[in-house]
Amino acid sequence: MDVYGFPAWLRVEHWINALFITLMVRSGIEILATHPKLYGRDDSRPGSEWARFTRKTMPKDKLYDTLDEEESYSPIISLPGHRNLGMGRHWHFFVAIGWVLAGVTYVALLFATGQWRRYIPTSWGILPQAWHDLLTYLSFRLPPHLPGEPFDALQKLAYALVIFVLAPVAILSGLAQSPAVDARFPWFLRLWGGRQRVRSLHFFVLLAFLAFTAVHLLMLAVWGWGRENSLMIFGHGDAPVGGLWVSLVIIAAIIGVNIAVTVWSLRRPRMVQRVLGAVVMALRRALLRPATSHQHYPKAAVAAQHRVNGKPPDSDTYKIMAVHDFAPWRLTVGGLVENPVVLTLEDLRALNTRQSQCVLHHCIQGWSSVGEWTGLPLRDLLDLVRPLPEARYICFLTMQDNGRDEPSAPGEGHFYEIIDLELAHHPQTLLAYEMNGEPLPIEHGAPLRLRLENQLGFKMAKWIHDIEFLSDYRLVGDGMGGWREDNVHFDMEVGI
Missing domain, CATH: 3.90.420.10 (Oxidoreductase, molybdopterin-binding domain)
Structure with missing residues (x-):
């Protein structure tokens, strides 16, 4: 039996999180497509964007509006694609509710069961060790795991940053883009440097999740796809063949869910609007409607x-x-x-x-x-x-x-x-x-x-x-x- 085994609740949360992240990233890309430009100032002045994800150029000799600037991204990368901001928002916020609830449960169980020690460094000595591990990886060698732990120092530090820094920043930077929150608490938006800077930060969070996922998959392959997935499926690394095949089945299921919700959204948008909206709008009414505006910009x-x-x-x-x-x-x-x-x-x-x-x-x-x-x-x-x-x-x-x-x-x-x-x-x-x-x-x-x-x-x-x-x-x-x-x-x- 592998001494590095993970408890059942953690393994289930891991795969649920993988599904949630794919849906949030794709729906986030759909939201970005509606105005595929990022700015550093709140005036969003045309031509002042620091990044653009469109080839469109707007006419200078006639009136155009921001609807003309929208892009239609492929459903392969966005949910549901084809210029469907309404559907993208429904999925983004519906999944975000589930992701936050799952995350709160995950963190609570980490501390309740002592599993937090796997992810939270208890000594500053992990920093030079993580640097050494990085150099080891760059020399195409594998560093040793930390004593009695399933990760090396660099991996442990990465997980700690994702769970306790990146995820909270994703949530808080999302809230900072709420007109109700910003209207009621203008100081909260100022903490982030303004509406457009926090929108840009939210985009960087998306890129960070994509980068982490890519490196995570690479590390699974380097350390042994079958054994590592056996740990996260069965709780031990003694069934690498089973870990390989079951992981492929789970990944196929995640892809299948993404395809299913995309097709459902494109074919039955009114149903999606009613079903997801019943959940999302109820929460908004309860939490955000009472927020009255206290804005006084100079x-x-x-x-x-x-x-x-x-x-x-x-x-x-x-x-x-x-x-x-x-x-x-x-x-x-x-x-x-x-x-x-x-x-x-x-x-x-x-x-x-x-x-x-x-x-x-x-x-x-x-x-x-x-x-x-x-x-x-x-x-x-x-x-x-x-x-x-x-x-x-x-x-x-x-x-x-x-x-x-x-x-x-x-x-x-x-x-x-x-x-x-x-x-x-x-x-x-x-x-x-x-x-x-x-x-x-x-x-x-x-x-x-x-x-x-x-x-x-x-x-x-x-x-x-x-x-x-x-x-x-x-x-x-x-x-x-x-x-x-x-x-x-x-x-x-x-x-x-």
Whole structure:
């Protein structure tokens, strides 16, 4: 019997972790594909990226938006591939929940059973020993294992870094990209150097996991694939032939699961959206929705150029309103309210409350930008119209017709978004009619757009002309809570 054997729970966790990592890496690549550029500054200024994973070049003689910058990666490397950000996010967060729970269980059992001694060095002497082991490997020789342990010093140090440094950094850098977390705790994002630097760090974590996996597989081959896998399958190294074949079966099963979820996502995206979303959105509602925004960026942080997401309405009616500074525009507010109203832009400006906020915009694609927004707090509109007790949601209908204005996007019909009535009471939920001290530009939603600082940017409907209070969002469109939710399978709750 091998003295280096691993307990059953550790062996099971090892293979579960292998499955989770493959799914998270592939879905992470799908998320990266939607904006395949990395920046060092939060303004995400076009041309300032330090890394790009696309050959696309954007036109300089006409308006383009960030949807035009998206890439379509192969399902071989991304989950599910073919420009499916919604599906990629569902899998990334669903698997991340399982990975974190498995990781917490793993670490707890490490300390409860004393197995932590296998992975955590207890002496600084491991550092020179690890360096010596590295030189031994580079000379194409195998260093000795540490006395009574299954690893050499370099391997032990590598496992300690992956388990107790790399994995926590992956989790925390993911949380630091949450608009809800960043809005409620701006200091937490500052610890990481800003939104784009932490996004870049998260990418480096992905590369680190890939590098570790590649070296890990190489070490298995060098030390003896059969015996090493026998240790991690049977708990001892006495069955190298069995370890070889069973490990190949497990690897084939992991590949099979990846293929199955990819095919399922491409063929039945609505089912995936409902099944995974039920878990992910429930957790978001519980943990992130209560987070109210406390952002107060200095005006010096305002980006000189704010990226455009979504093309403006291309109708004669909208163009005529724009030419006349939106004087003919009317905002209709109705539905389940005591006092339905129709307001002009001047009416909105004449209401008693005028609020400005300098905040960080988080796009679901990954880019960000700081801007100053001025307008009417949505809670004040609620005071004016007085929602009925049965009202639970607010629908924002816009003048953008996606079949006409965004022909490259799947689906047709006017863009709309729905939010929970609870979010309307947050202090920085705003109906904005100014941006950076000027009237709201056309490309950013004139004459009126929503600002919802603890959610991702696509929820902040632009070119609004109608607001309706509802009892059930499932009665609108395809019933998923918004145009992008209906057509590209985004989440309705997007605090991360």
